[in-house]
Structures are given as structure tokens and as C-alpha cells.
Amino acid sequence: MHINKASAVVKKKSFLSALLILILSILSLFVLKDIALALILLFVAVALIAVNFLIISRRLFDVLGTRFMLIVVLFVLALFFLLIIVLLNGSGILLEHQSIGDLLFSSAWKPFSNHFGLFAVIIDTLIVTAISMVIAVPISLLTAVYITEYAPTRLRNMIRPFIDVLAGVPSVVFGLCALLVFIPVVRDYIAPFFGVVTSSGFCLFTASLILSIMVFPIIISLCVESFSSIPLALKEASLSVGATKWETVKKVIFRASGPGVLSAIFLGFGRAFGETIAVSMVIGNQELIPRTLFGSGQTLASLIANNYTEVASIPLLASALIFVALILFVVVLIFNICGFLVLRRASKRWKY
Amino acid sequence: MLASLAIVIGSLILIVSVIVLNGASSLSLEMLTQTSEGSFYLGSGGGFLNAIVGSLLLALPATAFAFIISVCIAMYLQKEFIPSRFSSFIRICLDIMWGIPSIVYGVFALTIMIALGLHGGSVLFGIFALTLLEIPIITRSVDESIKVVPHGLKESAYSLGSTRFETSLHVVRRQAMPGIVAGILLGFGRGIGDAASILLTVGDSNYFPTSVLDQTAALPTIILNLAGMPEKTVQNKAYAVAFVLLLIVLSISILTRYFTKKSSKYIIK
The missing domain is CATH 1.20.58 (Methane Monooxygenase Hydroxylase; Chain G, domain 1)
Structure with a gap:
């Protein structure tokens, strides 16, 4: 009824x-x-x-x-x-025209003479991503540890919304800020400090800086999640045998949440690797390997964003950009699979 | 540790304050109520109402589609419907989709668009790219909240004779409501702020779109255009637009907190 x-x-x-x-x-x-x-x-x-x-x-x-x-x-x-x-089909057209080795290992990007070499761009991408991770990982880990272990409850409840907001800020806003704040700072203070006086500020280093800020919230929120899922008894056991708080953090918390931290770093890496807009606004957009960190470059993702307008006039360029997208996709795929495997192994080893 | 916390919080405050200070000073009512009549990029009057409308026209339908699709997927991933091997395969696919940079979705939509003979851009394919971008985000959020639905609750629904679909629709849906709401708002926030996927697919326009095949302006793309202009006065407009975008995103973030709190009132633990 x-x-x-x-x-x-x-x-x-x-x-x-x-x-x-x-x-x-x-x-x-x-x-x-x-x-x-x-x-x-x-x-x-x-x-x-x-x-x-x-x-x-x-x-x-x-x-x-x-x-x-x-x-x-x-x-x-x-x-x-x-x-x-x-993606496979679209890049096939280019692969008929040019061999894959030539594409990946020549660094001459000349769309107007139908020659596409991605070596410089790939190296730039790796440099930018690596530097941003080197900056972001320690800072995020320490922040996450502080939030879960040291901060008083009130402060913790205040910080969490901040991190959420930081995660939601659109990338183009990050780029705009970098344009106004980071570029002059890098040009006038940081680059001369390292002995480079000719830097325009539009460089790999600025891109890495802004990327590391964008990666913070991802790593922090995932790490906080896995830190706070550690059973209290585990921490108490460590403290009760006389370990200091920092020793507990180092030897118990980092180890027990190792898989979670690793997957957080993987995810952060993926975000930094594929970020497009903020990078293309500050990196200077030149397809070459700069001699210092303070020279202009180009990453794979920003290459697509900067070249798509000419797709209609150069037929092979469309195929080349699809190939770049394919590289991005494959790297993300490999990273996911690696993350999955590492996670499985790690959670076996770091069992508690 | 305090220093690293200060760096994180400081960078957020820096970003928000730069945008708010620069944006609020260059924002005017005229900008919010007029469309950009071509002269907007040249330093004279006009506004970006068409971009606000364009952004909403892209993000709202995309979120609606992604919401329907994601809730279906997340409900179907329960173990009543599907063996765990398939569900873990689907979860891996969704994780990969989560990690794919949004520009790849842009390229995907652009390729299909060119193959269909459309050039310049259209609202429809912008929605398509954004939907793809939002599906893994919403699904993950809904899936996480469905996973923690107590099994006894579902079993008691089954024991009263309700079917799997009815249980999902009435019992699990209500339990997962905070996750669904959070997912929708997260997806919407991500969709409205994402520039890379729509940069390639929607083109640009100074007027309101009148059909789904029209080009349109959107907030992130006009920020990008304005920031690339040589004149200082035009560049300042980028901050005004970014201010509006940031306001939208921040209010979504506040709404998320409010609605998840509100909808978690009815949860049975």
C-alpha cells in the first residue's frame, strides 16, 4: 500500500x-x-x-x-x-612523416618547415616538475605533520578551510599572481642573487615556484588524511617507550603512512606535470633548453596551449599537438600504474 | 614546521590579497553589466557580462551531465551490482581520468570538433570537455561517501523487500548526500575555473552565445587574453575578472561547507 x-x-x-x-x-x-x-x-x-x-x-x-x-x-x-x-590515431599522421626517435630526441621545433622536435620541451618539463616537487614535497609534508600532530584543535580547524580554498583557486589566477608578484621578484632579486643578471623573470624557476604552490594543497590534504588514519595506539606505544615526539613522527608516522604519502606525491607530480595555463603565462614560451634556470623555456602542456591557434594553417601541427597530448596521457598512465604497484608493495612492507 | 605552514598560508594570503586589492580597485559596475563590444580589449569601456554568462553556460550543463553520470557510476560500483574485479578496473580507469591534464581533454574535444568540420569553437564541445573533466572528480567524491554507508542499513532495506535499485535510490542516496553535494560543488568549482580545456574548444566572442554551436567567451579565457595585452590599463582589467572568478570559487567553497554540514544531519551512522 x-x-x-x-x-x-x-x-x-x-x-x-x-x-x-x-x-x-x-x-x-x-x-x-x-x-x-x-x-x-x-x-x-x-x-x-x-x-x-x-x-x-x-x-x-x-x-x-x-x-x-x-x-x-x-x-x-x-x-x-x-x-x-x-590520440593514437591523430598522432599516427605525424609518425608517418617523422620517426618517433626524431620526434623525441631532436630539439628543433619548427612547425613552419614541418619539423617537430620535442627534446628541449621534454627536458624543460622534467626540470620544471622536478624543481617544483623539490620545493613542494618537504614543505607540504612538514605542514601536514604540523596540522595533524602539533597544532591545537582550534588552529587545525582554522587551517583546513584555508587548504581547501587553496585547492580550489583556478590555475589562471595563480598565473596572474605569478605575473604580478613572482616575475619581478625573480627578475630583480633571485636571479641576480644566483649571478644571472639578464633574466627577464619569464623563466623555468618562476614556473616551478608557482607550480609548487599549486601542488601544496593536494599533497597536504592527502597526507593529513593518511596521517590521521594511523591508530592512536601506535603513536602511544612509541611515546611510551621514551621516543620524543619528533622521533615518533619520523619513525612511526612517516613509516606507517608511507603508502599514503607516496601516492600523495605521485598525485602532486601528476598535477605539476600537466599544469598548463599558469605555466604558459610565466615560462616565456621558447622551445629550447635554457643555459640557466632563469632562462625561458616551454613545457609539454604549455606547448599545446601556445600553438593550437595555428592548427588550421599547418596541417601537421594538429597531429604534432595530439602527439604531445598522447605523451602527457601516457606519462599519467605510467604514473598511475607505478603508483598502484608501489602502493601495493609498500603497503605489504610497511604493514602495522 | 611552523615556517612551512607560514609559507603555505602566506602564499594563499598573498594570492588572494593580490587579486582582491588589484581587482577591487579596477572593477566597476559597468564591467559587470555590459558585454565586451570589442573595445574592451583596447582599453575603453565595455564589460565582461558575456564571459560570466558564457562561463555559467559552460559549467552548469557540464556539472549537470557529470552529476548524472557520476552518480550512476558510483552507485553501480557497489558490490551488489558488479563483481569487485570489474569495479576495481573501473576505479583505476577513473583514477587515470582524474590524473589526465585538462588540456588533453581540450585536445580530445578539439580533434573531434575538427573531424566534424567545426572550426573556431562551440559551447557544445566546451561542455563536452568540461564534463569529461568533472566526471572523475564527482565520482570519486560520491564513491568515497557510498563506501562508508553501513552495510546493516542496506541489509535492513533488502530484508524489507526493496530491490537493489530502490535501496540505492532511497537509502544509499540519502546516506551519501554530503558526498554528492560536495562532489557537485567541487566539480562545478573546478569546471568554472579551468582554462586549459575550454581554451581550445570554445573560441572567443564579444556577445552572448545564441546556440550551442556558437563561440563564447568565458572568464578564465578572457583573463588569459587580457593578461597577454601589452597595455597596463588593459592588464588591470584581468585582475577585475580574476576577482570575480575568485569570488565565485570562494563562495562555492563556503557553500560546500554549509551544504555538507546541512545534508549530513540526516545520516544514520
């Missing part, structure tokens, strides 16, 4: 929403004059009404719902594999 009532309510609701969508569809046809949108809405409305009449039994409802979820899952998996196929 109760179930019949509930399904009647559901029917009424979905019928009303179908009517609403139908009205929207008519509106979009006559007011916006957009036939495609009207058709899509009409389709949705008809589907809703059809489903409404179809629901005769709860069993059928269950089967239909489950099928629908399965279809959605398969759809997303199909999209994922379509992504791989499109």
Missing part, C-alpha cells in the same frame, strides 16, 4: 517534470529559435513520459534502473577508450 503511494508520488513528480521540459522545448523552439536544443529537450520529455507509462512493476523499474546505470558506466568507459584511440 505504502509502496503504491510512493510510486504514485514518483510518477506524479516525473510527469510534472516531463511537462516542464516539454514547455522549455517549445520555448526554445519559438523564442531562442534553436532547433537542436528543442529536439534534445523534446527527446528527454518523451523519454520521461515513456518511462512513466512503462513503470508498471517495481521489478521492471529495478531492471530498467540497473540497465541504465550499466549503460552509463559502459558509455564512460567507451569515451575513455575513444580518447586513447583518437
Whole structure:
């Protein structure tokens, strides 16, 4: 009885929403004059009404719902594999023109004479990512330890929202700040300090700085999560045998949460590696290996962002950019698999 | 340790204050209520209302699609529906999707767009790229909250005779509500702020888009355009736009905290 009532309510609701969508569809046809949108809405409305009449039994409802979820899952998996196929297919055109060794190990990027060498860009990407991780990892780890172990509860509750906000700031905003603050600082103080007077500020080092700030919240929040999941008894055992707090942190907490910390670092690396906009705003955008850290460069991701406008005029360039995207994808894939394997091994070794 | 904490907090305060100080001073009401009539980039009047509308037109439908898809996936990943081998395979795929840089989604959408013979950009493919970007984010959040639904609760629903789908729809959905809300808002915040994927797919325009195949301006892309202009007065407008974007993102972050707290009231532990 109760179930019949509930399904009647559901029917009424979905019928009303179908009517609403139908009205929207008519509106979009006559007011916006957009036939495609009207058709899509009409389709949705008809589907809703059809489903409404179809629901005769709860069993059928269950089967239909489950099928629908399965279809959605398969759809997303199909999209994922379509992504791989499109990337492979698109870079195939370039690979017919130029060998893969030549692409990866020559550093002349000359789209106008149809020669694409990515060596310099790859090296720049590695340098920028490595420096940003060197800056970000120790700072984030120490912050995470402070938040979980040392900070009083009130301070901890105050810091957490800050980290969340930092995680949500759009990358273009980071880039804008770097443009205004970091570039003059690097140009006028940091580069001369290291003996480079000719730096414009648009350099690998600035890019690494801004990337490390962008990576902070990822590593911190994941580390805080895994630090706070360590059983209290483990810490207390360490403290009770006379270890100081720092010794406990070093020997117990870091070790017990090793897998979590590792996967946090992997994720941070992935973010730094693929970040596009903030980097392309400050790195100077030149496809060469600079002699110092304070020279201009280009990363794989920013290469795509800076060259896509000329895709229409140079046919092979599109293929080259797809190839760059493929490299990004493959690196992310390898990192995920490595992270997965390392995690499995590590969680076996660092069992507690 | 305190020094590293100070660096992290300091960098956040630095970024927010730079944007707020520069943005608030160059922002005017005119900018928020007018479209950019071409002269906006040249230093004279005009505003960026079309970019605000464009950004919402991209991020809202993308979040809606991603929400439907993600909730379906996350519900289906429960062990009632699917053997754990497949579900761990799907989870790995989603982790990889989570890690893919957004520019790769941009390239993917751009390639399909060129293959279909469209040039310049369109709202539709911007939505497509953003949806792909948001699916793993929302799914992860929903999945995490479904995982901690107590098993006894589901079992009691089954013992009363409800089907798997009904249990998911009524019992698990309510338990997972904080995760769903947080996921939607996280995804929306990420979608509205992401420049790389829409840079390649939506093009640029000075007016409101009138159809799904039109080009449109969006907040992150016009920040990028404005910041690249040589004149100082035009560059300052970038801070005004960034200020608006930051306001949107910050208010989403506050909304997330509020709604997760509110929706976790009904949870049975």
C-alpha cells in the first residue's frame, strides 16, 4: 500500500517534470529559435513520459534502473577508450612523416618547415616538475605533520578551510599572481642573487615556484588524511617507550603512512606535470633548453596551449599537438600504474 | 614546521590579497553589466557580462551531465551490482581520468570538433570537455561517501523487500548526500575555473552565445587574453575578472561547507 503511494508520488513528480521540459522545448523552439536544443529537450520529455507509462512493476523499474546505470558506466568507459584511440590515431599522421626517435630526441621545433622536435620541451618539463616537487614535497609534508600532530584543535580547524580554498583557486589566477608578484621578484632579486643578471623573470624557476604552490594543497590534504588514519595506539606505544615526539613522527608516522604519502606525491607530480595555463603565462614560451634556470623555456602542456591557434594553417601541427597530448596521457598512465604497484608493495612492507 | 605552514598560508594570503586589492580597485559596475563590444580589449569601456554568462553556460550543463553520470557510476560500483574485479578496473580507469591534464581533454574535444568540420569553437564541445573533466572528480567524491554507508542499513532495506535499485535510490542516496553535494560543488568549482580545456574548444566572442554551436567567451579565457595585452590599463582589467572568478570559487567553497554540514544531519551512522 505504502509502496503504491510512493510510486504514485514518483510518477506524479516525473510527469510534472516531463511537462516542464516539454514547455522549455517549445520555448526554445519559438523564442531562442534553436532547433537542436528543442529536439534534445523534446527527446528527454518523451523519454520521461515513456518511462512513466512503462513503470508498471517495481521489478521492471529495478531492471530498467540497473540497465541504465550499466549503460552509463559502459558509455564512460567507451569515451575513455575513444580518447586513447583518437590520440593514437591523430598522432599516427605525424609518425608517418617523422620517426618517433626524431620526434623525441631532436630539439628543433619548427612547425613552419614541418619539423617537430620535442627534446628541449621534454627536458624543460622534467626540470620544471622536478624543481617544483623539490620545493613542494618537504614543505607540504612538514605542514601536514604540523596540522595533524602539533597544532591545537582550534588552529587545525582554522587551517583546513584555508587548504581547501587553496585547492580550489583556478590555475589562471595563480598565473596572474605569478605575473604580478613572482616575475619581478625573480627578475630583480633571485636571479641576480644566483649571478644571472639578464633574466627577464619569464623563466623555468618562476614556473616551478608557482607550480609548487599549486601542488601544496593536494599533497597536504592527502597526507593529513593518511596521517590521521594511523591508530592512536601506535603513536602511544612509541611515546611510551621514551621516543620524543619528533622521533615518533619520523619513525612511526612517516613509516606507517608511507603508502599514503607516496601516492600523495605521485598525485602532486601528476598535477605539476600537466599544469598548463599558469605555466604558459610565466615560462616565456621558447622551445629550447635554457643555459640557466632563469632562462625561458616551454613545457609539454604549455606547448599545446601556445600553438593550437595555428592548427588550421599547418596541417601537421594538429597531429604534432595530439602527439604531445598522447605523451602527457601516457606519462599519467605510467604514473598511475607505478603508483598502484608501489602502493601495493609498500603497503605489504610497511604493514602495522 | 611552523615556517612551512607560514609559507603555505602566506602564499594563499598573498594570492588572494593580490587579486582582491588589484581587482577591487579596477572593477566597476559597468564591467559587470555590459558585454565586451570589442573595445574592451583596447582599453575603453565595455564589460565582461558575456564571459560570466558564457562561463555559467559552460559549467552548469557540464556539472549537470557529470552529476548524472557520476552518480550512476558510483552507485553501480557497489558490490551488489558488479563483481569487485570489474569495479576495481573501473576505479583505476577513473583514477587515470582524474590524473589526465585538462588540456588533453581540450585536445580530445578539439580533434573531434575538427573531424566534424567545426572550426573556431562551440559551447557544445566546451561542455563536452568540461564534463569529461568533472566526471572523475564527482565520482570519486560520491564513491568515497557510498563506501562508508553501513552495510546493516542496506541489509535492513533488502530484508524489507526493496530491490537493489530502490535501496540505492532511497537509502544509499540519502546516506551519501554530503558526498554528492560536495562532489557537485567541487566539480562545478573546478569546471568554472579551468582554462586549459575550454581554451581550445570554445573560441572567443564579444556577445552572448545564441546556440550551442556558437563561440563564447568565458572568464578564465578572457583573463588569459587580457593578461597577454601589452597595455597596463588593459592588464588591470584581468585582475577585475580574476576577482570575480575568485569570488565565485570562494563562495562555492563556503557553500560546500554549509551544504555538507546541512545534508549530513540526516545520516544514520
